[in-house]
Amino acid sequence: MKSISSALTAMRRSPVQSLTATAIIAVTLFVGYSFSFLAMGAQEILSYFESRPQVIGFFELKTSNETIQEVSQQMSQKPYVEDVTAISQEEALVAYQDENREDPLLLELVTADILPASIEVSAGDVNSLVQVKQDLEGINAIEEVVFQQDVIDSLTNWTTSVRYIGLASIIVLSGTSFLIISALISMKVVNRKRAIQIMRFLGASGWFVKAPFFFEGAFYGLLGSIIGWATTYGLLLYLTPWLKDFLGAITLLPISPNILALQFGVGTVIAILLGGLAGVSAVQKIMK
Numbered sequence: 001m002k003s004i005s006s007a008l009t010a011m012r013r014s015p016v017q018s019l020t021a022t023a024i025i026a027v028t029l030f031v032g033y034s035f036s037f038l039a040m041g042a043q044e045i046l047s048y049f050e051s052r053p054q055v056i057g058f059f060e061l062k063t064s065n066e067t068i069q070e071v072s073q074q075m076s077q078k079p080y081v082e083d084v085t086a087i088s089q090e091e092a093l094v095a096y097q098d099e100n101r102e103d104p105l106l107l108e109l110v111t112a113d114i115l116p117a118s119i120e121v122s123a124g125d126v127n128s129l130v131q132v133k134q135d136l137e138g139i140n141a142i143e144e145v146v147f148q149q150d151v152i153d154s155l156t157n158w159t160t161s162v163r164y165i166g167l168a169s170i171i172v173l174s175g176t177s178f179l180i181i182s183a184l185i186s187m188k189v190v191n192r193k194r195a196i197q198i199m200r201f202l203g204a205s206g207w208f209v210k211a212p213f214f215f216e217g218a219f220y221g222l223l224g225s226i227i228g229w230a231t232t233y234g235l236l237l238y239l240t241p242w243l244k245d246f247l248g249a250i251t252l253l254p255i256s257p258n259i260l261a262l263q264f265g266v267g268t269v270i271a272i273l274l275g276g277l278a279g280v281s282a283v284q285k286i287m288k
Contacts, residue, residue: 006212011219017184018220024180025224025275026231028173029267033232035166036263037255042159054129057136058116058144067141068117075121075135080128085120092117116143174274181220181278185213189283210280217279221271228271229264 011018059068065088072086087095092115121136123129133147240254 004215006215008219011216014188017187021181021184021217021220021275022223022227024173024177025221025271026227028170028177028274029225029228029271030231031173032166032170032267032270033229033263034235035162035169036267037232037236038162039159039166040255040259042155042162046155046159054147055121055123055132055136056146057119057121057139057142058146059118059141060143061114061116063117063141068119071139071141072119074139075119075132078132078135080123080125080131081121082124083122087118087120089115089117178274178278178281181217181275182282185217185279185282188216189213210283213279213283214276215279217275217277217282218272219275221273221275222268224275225264225268225271229267233260 057071059071068086068088072084075081076084096115119136119142121132123132129147133145136142136145236255
C-alpha cells in the first residue's frame, strides 16, 4: 500500500509529466482498440461472403430437371462444398418478378422459358471457391459460370493489410510509449537518486525500491487504457447508424458485450504491464 501511495503522490506532484505519459498510452491503446475492431469487422465481412453462394452456374435453357438434380447431388458430395441450391426456371421467374415488381413493362416481356435454371454453390473457405468454379465449368450442361473472384481477393487482401498495418502501428506506438514513460520516470528517479542509494545501503530489497515506480507506470497504463477504450467505443457508437446502413445485410453490430469486455481486459493488462515495466526500466538504470 505504501508503494501505491508513493506512486499516486509522485503523479500528483508532476501533473504535466503524468498527463503526457497517460496521453501517449491512451493514443497507443486507441489505435490498438480501433484496429482490433477493424480486424474483427473485416474478418466477419469476409466470412459473410465466404458463406454465401459466391459461385453461380447457369444451365442451358433446355436442361432437364433430372440433369439439374444430378449436378446438385454431384456438387454436394464434394468435401469442400458447404451448400448447394438449385434454382429452377420457375423460381428464377419469381425472383425476377420480385426484383422488378415496380416496372410492369419488364414483367410482361419475360417468361420462365427464357430464364435459365441455375445452381448456387458455397464453400467453406475462399480458396475452395476457385475449385468450385472449375468444377462447374467442367459440366457440359452448364453454359456460364459467374464468380466474383476479384471481390473475394480484394476482401482477403484488405483483411490481411488491416492486420499487418495494425500490428505494425501498435508495435511502433508501444515502443514509443515505453521509451517516453521510461524517460519521464527517469527524471523523477534522478531526483530521488540519493534516497534510493541510502535505501539500498540500509538493505532495502530491489522490489521495495522499484515498486513505487512500477505502480506509477502501471497507473499510467490503466488510465491510458480506460481513456483509449472509452474514446474508441464512443466513436463506434457514433458511427453505428452509418455502419448499419453501409453494411446492409451483414450484421456486425451491436458487438457482443463479452467481446468488448475481453478486448478491454486484454488491452488493460498489456497497458499496465507496458507502463509498469517502463517504470522498472527507469529505476533499474540508477540501481546499476
